[in-house]
Amino acid sequence: MARKKIIAGNWKMNMTPSEAVKLVETLKPLVKNDEVDVVFCVPAIDIVPVVEAAKGTNIQVGAENMYFEEKGAYTGEISPNMLVDAGVKYVVLGHSERRGYFGETDADINKKMHKAFEHGLTPIMCCGESLEQREQGVTMDFIRQQVKIGFQGLTADQAKAAVIAYEPIWAIGTGKTATTEQAQEVCSKIRECIAEVYDDATAAEIRIQYGGSVNSKTAADLFAQADIDGGLVGGASLKEEFGQIVNYK
Numbered sequence: 076m077a078r079k080k081i082i083a084g085n086w087k088m089n090m091t092p093s094e095a096v097k098l099v100e101t102l103k104p105l106v107k108n109d110e111v112d113v114v115f116c117v118p119a120i121d122i123v124p125v126v127e128a129a130k131g132t133n134i135q136v137g138a139e140n141m142y143f144e145e146k147g148a149y150t151g152e153i154s155p156n157m158l159v160d161a162g163v164k165y166v167v168l169g170h171s172e173r174r175g176y177f178g179e180t181d182a183d184i185n186k187k188m189h190k191a192f193e194h195g196l197t198p199i200m201c202c203g204e205s206l207e208q209r210e211q212g213v214t215m216d217f218i219r220q221q222v223k224i225g226f227q228g229l230t231a232d233q234a235k236a237a238v239i240a241y242e243p244i245w246a247i248g249t250g251k252t253a254t255t256e257q258a259q260e261v262c263s264k265i266r267e268c269i270a271e272v273y274d275d276a277t278a279a280e281i282r283i284q285y286g287g288s289v290n291s292k293t294a295a296d297l298f299a300q301a302d303i304d305g306g307l308v309g310g311a312s313l314k315e316e317f318g319q320i321v322n323y324k
């Protein structure tokens with residue numbers, strides 16, 4: 076069975092609630108494409124207005140992060156059940172910016188993966204190497220570790236439903252997209268890693284995105300690769316260009 080592509084915008088820390096509603100209104104007619112899953116991952120404060128603005132469209136809403144507890148004295152955090160109650164379907168976990176600036180570890184991300192599934196959210200788990208790691212030739216050692224720890228204890232059925240985003244850190248926000256060959260190579264090895272941890276059937280079902288300076292010019296080639304099932308798009312998801320990316324064919 077062919078995997079359905081999933082094209083998600085990661086707005087990062089952009090868009091006030093009123094700007095967010097305007098952006099959804101602008102993009103609504105442009106991102107129509109029932110052949111792919113279209114997801115807008117938005118700042119927590121934008122979730123409620125974006126869910127409302129996206130009603131009746133094909134746009135699904137995601138969060139950019141969450142905590143691994145349901146409630147309690149965790150000032151400033153957002154819980155999985157809060158996301159679900161607000162209408163969220165997806166949650167980005169372990170983005171390199173969260174790992175790098177906010178000290179998230181593979182173990183934290185693993186706890187969040189479990190919590191996401193417990194609450195019926197689909198995690199989009201990010202992984203990816205730094206330029207230094209690529210130059211040292213340790214890209215796959217590093218990513219395999221991120222994937223293995225991130226997925227520890229998840230069942231094959233959960234793994235099948237998860238999404239992995241391969242985002243080389245050196246390609247994020249730099250305008251330097253990985254070549255289609257580089258992106259395909261790592262995505263295929265991530266799939267092999269899932270096959271080792273689980274089995275071939277799980278590896279064949281899990282969706283793996285590429286992220287890092289994806290734009291309307293690079294999307295078609297990237298998404299045509301055998302192991303690339305869509306993209307996680309930063310900067311270009313804040314513009315009308317996102318419509319062209321969603322309709323990349």
Ligand SMILES: O=C(CO)COP(=O)(O)O
Pocket residue numbers: 085170242246247248249250286287288289307308309310311
């Ligand atoms: O980090 C990213 C998506 O999560 C990629 O960001 P850019 O598309 O802006 O490079």
